[in-house]
Amino acid sequence: MYKEEMNVSGADLYSGLQKIFPDEKDLTLTERLEAARGPLLSWYQGNKRDLPWRENQDAYRIWISEIMLQQTRVEAVKPYFARFMECFPTVQALAECEEEELFKYWEGLGYYSRARNLKKAAKIIVSQYGGELPADHRALLALPGIGSYTAGAIGSIAFGLPVPAVDGNVMRVLSRVAGSYEDILKQAVKKKTEAAVEEVLKTLKKDEPGDFNQALIETGAIVCVPNGAPLCDLPCPFYTVCEARKRNLISAIPVKAPKKKRKIEEKTVLLVKYGDKIAIRKRDDTGLLASLYEFPNLEGKLSEKEVLERLGGGASVEEKLPEAKHIFSHVEWHMSGYLVKAGEEIPGMLFADRGELKEKYPIPNAFAAYRKLLESQS
DNA sequence: AACGCGGGGAA
DNA sequence: TTCCCAGCGTT
Numbered sequence: 001m002y003k004e005e006m007n008v009s010g011a012d013l014y015s016g017l018q019k020i021f022p023d024e025k026d027l028t029l030t031e032r033l034e035a036a037r038g039p040l041l042s043w044y045q046g047n048k049r050d051l052p053w054r055e056n057q058d059a060y061r062i063w064i065s066e067i068m069l070q071q072t073r074v075e076a077v078k079p080y081f082a083r084f085m086e087c088f089p090t091v092q093a094l095a096e097c098e099e100e101e102l103f104k105y106w107e108g109l110g111y112y113s114r115a116r117n118l119k120k121a122a123k124i125i126v127s128q129y130g131g132e133l134p135a136d137h138r139a140l141l142a143l144p145g146i147g148s149y150t151a152g153a154i155g156s157i158a159f160g161l162p163v164p165a166v167d168g169n170v171m172r173v174l175s176r177v178a179g180s181y182e183d184i185l186k187q188a189v190k191k192k193t194e195a196a197v198e199e200v201l202k203t204l205k206k207d208e209p210g211d212f213n214q215a216l217i218e219t220g221a222i223v224c225v226p227n228g229a230p231l232c233d234l235p236c237p238f239y240t241v242c243e244a245r246k247r248n249l250i251s252a253i254p255v256k257a258p259k260k261k262r263k264i265e266e267k268t269v270l271l272v273k274y275g276d277k278i279a280i281r282k283r284d285d286t287g288l289l290a291s292l293y294e295f296p297n298l299e300g301k302l303s304e305k306e307v308l309e310r311l312g313g314g315a316s317v318e319e320k321l322p323e324a325k326h327i328f329s330h331v332e333w334h335m336s337g338y339l340v341k342a343g344e345e346i347p348g349m350l351f352a353d354r355g356e357l358k359e360k361y362p363i364p365n366a367f368a369a370y371r372k373l374l375e376s377q378s
Numbered sequence: 379a380a381c382g383c384g385g386g387g388a389a
Numbered sequence: 390t391t392c393c394c395a396g397c398g399t400t
Contacts, residue, residue, distance in 0.1 A: 073395095108386095169395065365386090
């Protein structure tokens with residue numbers, strides 16, 4: 001209300017508040033981090049979650065977990081991680097696997113380029129580093145699928161390197177600690193934050209960078225939570241140095257630029273039966289759900305007649321299927337569907353039996369509603 | 379710097 | 390509904 005009435009930006013409001021409280025010392029983020037260093041490390045020892053990839057410091061396990069955890073919640077990752085490590089226990093096993101099989105283990109986890117890059121990187125690790133992940137920040141950063149955050153996480157957790165691992169969690173925590181109104185989605189803001197964390201990492205003992213980075217992340221997961229108010233009354237390692245808490249700005253920070261809205265796409269999904277088999281096809285190798293399999297589908301919401309025109313070849317529609325919706329982050333599929341009986345195998349389509357549908361071909365969850373229909377059908 | 383890329387849990 | 394999650398690669 002004050003903000004809107006005065007028509008001032010968050011930054012202006014903040015500098016205004018600074019003038020109202022001129023006696024407050026304006027600490028830098030680095031100074032706040034240094035002040036919290038001790039409490040943070042001991043808080044982490046007492047509060048860290050017991051997670052499968054924290055059983056040891058094996059770089060391969062750390063790597064796989066960090067890739068899976070990109071934009072993905074811990075609870076979602078746990079079952080995938082267990083199955084993955086069982087099937088691909090070493091870098092070599094991963095480097096030699098079939099991409100199709102790898103996708104099958106990734107099915108439902110999303111952001112499938114992560115899996116593709118994992119295999120690419122595994123081959124490089126085998127050919128250039130003797131099958132061991134390199135204990136070098138720049139070498140890690142050069143591997144496909146490993147960016148600034150992941151290189152920092154692997155480097156510090158597996159190898160003890162003093163490199164920052166700043167993700168969305170850490171940006172949320174530290175923007176509140178600093179009382180900063182800068183947009184945490186901006187890469188320049190993230191870079192500054194990484195620089196501040198790196199300063200402090202340099203002052204740590206040799207075995208502490210991994211714990212320090214994980215402690216920051218853990219604070220974001222346990223105390224300074226996303227979606228709603230942070231739980232400042234739990235023991236918080238930043239309690240005494242947190243500017244947002246001190247000035248009651250926890251609901252205003254972090255600042256994130258609004259996202260643009262999704263577009264909606266209409267689709268008509270076909271479950272085409274030929275004997276006991278069902279038609280699927282492989283998607284294009286670029287773009288959304290690249291290289292995965294799908295039920296044949298047509299653009300737009302088509303009538304029974306329009307479907308038959310496009311199929312030809314003695315196909316007949318057996319029934320109209322219920323509508324389904326799938327929401328991606330940037331697009332929304334509104335699907336209608338038909339159960340179709342094919343008179344012959346249709347060129348360009350692949351006919352799979354129920355077992356192959358379940359065990360062999362990776363089909364993304366966007367088609368889960370129709371897949372389920374199929375299972376209850378038989 | 380902006381955009382494309384999954385899926386699901388929670389408010 | 391909207392938000393946001395242990396982000397990265399491409400343009």
